[in-house]
Amino acid sequence: MDLTVDIGSLKLKNPVMTASGTFGYGEEYAEFVDLNMLGAVVVKGISLEPMQGNPSPRICETACGMLNAIGLQNVGLKRFLKDKLPYLKNLDTKIVVNILGKNIREYVRLSKSLDDAGVDAIELNVSCPNVKKGGIAFGTNKKILAKLITKVKQSVSNATVIVKLSPNVSNIPDFAKTAEDSGSDAISLINTIPGMAIDIETRRPKLANIIGGLSGPAIKPIALRMVWEASGAVKIPVIGVGGIVNADDAIEFMLAGATAIQVGTGNFPNPRATSDIIEGIQLYLKRKSIHDIKKVIGSINRLVL
Amino acid sequence: MGRYFEAKVTGNNPLNNKTCILTIEPLGPVTSPEPGQFYMIEVGGPYDPLLKRPFSYLKQTADSISFLYAVRGKGTSLMKTFMEGKIIKIIGPLGNGYPLPPENCAPLLIAGGTGIASIYSLAEKLPTKACVFYGAKCKNELFVMDDLKNIESESFICTDDGSCGEKGTTVEVLENYLIRTPKLETRNLIYACGPKPMLEAVSKIALEKGLKGYVSLEENMGCGFGACLGCAIKVRNKEQRAKGRKNKVAGAEFVYKRVCKEGPVFPIEDIIWET
Numbered sequence: 001m002d003l004t005v006d007i008g009s010l011k012l013k014n015p016v017m018t019a020s021g022t023f024g025y026g027e028e029y030a031e032f033v034d035l036n037m038l039g040a041v042v043v044k045g046i047s048l049e050p051m052q053g054n055p056s057p058r059i060c061e062t063a064c065g066m067l068n069a070i071g072l073q074n075v076g077l078k079r080f081l082k083d084k085l086p087y088l089k090n091l092d093t094k095i096v097v098n099i100l101g102k103n104i105r106e107y108v109r110l111s112k113s114l115d116d117a118g119v120d121a122i123e124l125n126v127s128c129p130n131v132k133k134g135g136i137a138f139g140t141n142k143k144i145l146a147k148l149i150t151k152v153k154q155s156v157s158n159a160t161v162i163v164k165l166s167p168n169v170s171n172i173p174d175f176a177k178t179a180e181d182s183g184s185d186a187i188s189l190i191n192t193i194p195g196m197a198i199d200i201e202t203r204r205p206k207l208a209n210i211i212g213g214l215s216g217p218a219i220k221p222i223a224l225r226m227v228w229e230a231s232g233a234v235k236i237p238v239i240g241v242g243g244i245v246n247a248d249d250a251i252e253f254m255l256a257g258a259t260a261i262q263v264g265t266g267n268f269p270n271p272r273a274t275s276d277i278i279e280g281i282q283l284y285l286k287r288k289s290i291h292d293i294k295k296v297i298g299s300i301n302r303l304v305l
Numbered sequence: 306m307g308r309y310f311e312a313k314v315t316g317n318n319p320l321n322n323k324t325c326i327l328t329i330e331p332l333g334p335v336t337s338p339e340p341g342q343f344y345m346i347e348v349g350g351p352y353d354p355l356l357k358r359p360f361s362y363l364k365q366t367a368d369s370i371s372f373l374y375a376v377r378g379k380g381t382s383l384m385k386t387f388m389e390g391k392i393i394k395i396i397g398p399l400g401n402g403y404p405l406p407p408e409n410c411a412p413l414l415i416a417g418g419t420g421i422a423s424i425y426s427l428a429e430k431l432p433t434k435a436c437v438f439y440g441a442k443c444k445n446e447l448f449v450m451d452d453l454k455n456i457e458s459e460s461f462i463c464t465d466d467g468s469c470g471e472k473g474t475t476v477e478v479l480e481n482y483l484i485r486t487p488k489l490e491t492r493n494l495i496y497a498c499g500p501k502p503m504l505e506a507v508s509k510i511a512l513e514k515g516l517k518g519y520v521s522l523e524e525n526m527g528c529g530f531g532a533c534l535g536c537a538i539k540v541r542n543k544e545q546r547a548k549g550r551k552n553k554v555a556g557a558e559f560v561y562k563r564v565c566k567e568g569p570v571f572p573i574e575d576i577i578w579e580t
Contacts, residue, residue, distance in 0.1 A: 023532060028528075032309050063353055064353045068535060073561060265527075268529075270351075272309065
């Protein structure tokens, strides 16, 4: 049974990756899951300087999901390279570092340093507001997105470049194509969807930040639809993320066109979600007498379409 | 079995119409908890409610762990329906519990409402008997009173409506005690668990009297084991203070600490209360 998948020149031993922001820097899950078994570990988004994050409350549960406004709290590039990366590099899995910046220059500096440090892939978080262009998120403006990806690709020699698309766009295929045309090796989607909740007793928003990102099973149909649309628009690998909590979910995304998937919020109630999903995928392949997972990618039954 | 394990519900006993004691037996060997630690308990799902719920433990025996919980919302309403024999998944023990007091110390244990659970777990383990201040809205909301009788030395029970013990709040009773205690020993250590306003008031009094101690906090939690950063709260930045504030870094007066990992127990002087 062959579970390997290719994200550009990056070969993963299986399609199961972790979603940035839900898996810390890996170590937090080591007691629950054998990290060496995973296709890839995608760590919390790193910025040049450390970020403190938002005041509490930062999260609240909603129907079949949760809202988060963590605020991008992270240790910053310097401490990541010194304190977190050595542990990760010792693992027998691919290391993907998610990065975020206030402007293109910051993304480029982060990419260069991480590429030099030998990480396997860099995932660009483009849902952050662009400071230079007056708060527009990189991921909602095709011109800015194209420029960002081009500059990052120019600065990187070895690492695979993945662009994590925002769901806040009216036309996913357009943005997927922009990423592909600008040289991105792969795209991952989706990031969280902005939402809010109000406490009717106190009459206050449940999050200190008022608005947060919705994740979990509630967003799966939207994420799946966007993965389906993006896969139809580009040839580069699409990594599916959004509400995947079990192997059935993972397989749905692969049938829709995802080459690999990321498990995020699903890790909170079940810290072993990633390994459970790998096992579940193996059982599915056995049941369907499929010997190579790559045969599942995009193999949604087209006779009825 | 590690810290993510299955357990069987062996008891779910109502104490009044809102509060119950849930008893579970892990299906295999597990790590023993320290007083003040908590567990993430599965209440439903797998889709909804999505997240596990955090509860400090009340008691542990050779094969069981018990929790005191009050029905507040969706998760706890579901917990109330747990029948004996039900198998649930649990993560724990989690967090840093109460640092045990040094030998010569006279601990003052302060509990409000269901905060009595983690305070009781501490009182049970102390080598010397402690002084317990325990308050609730009314007699109906005071719990584990018989167990308390077996372990504490002096106890000060109070209720808002005077239906049991003194009429007043835990904070008022504590304040009066401290005022009339002539030689307040600096070896008195405060341990407090209860509603946030109570903890804030207790901390204020403690700091005024030069007393040290610990509070156990709670916060909405995502994972409960330190990965998601959802439960992070502002805490005084000791390192920056130590450096003499040489670097004027924005926000250097505080750092964010995870209630599930660095907490839930924090030194009183570290908390930044934001009301």
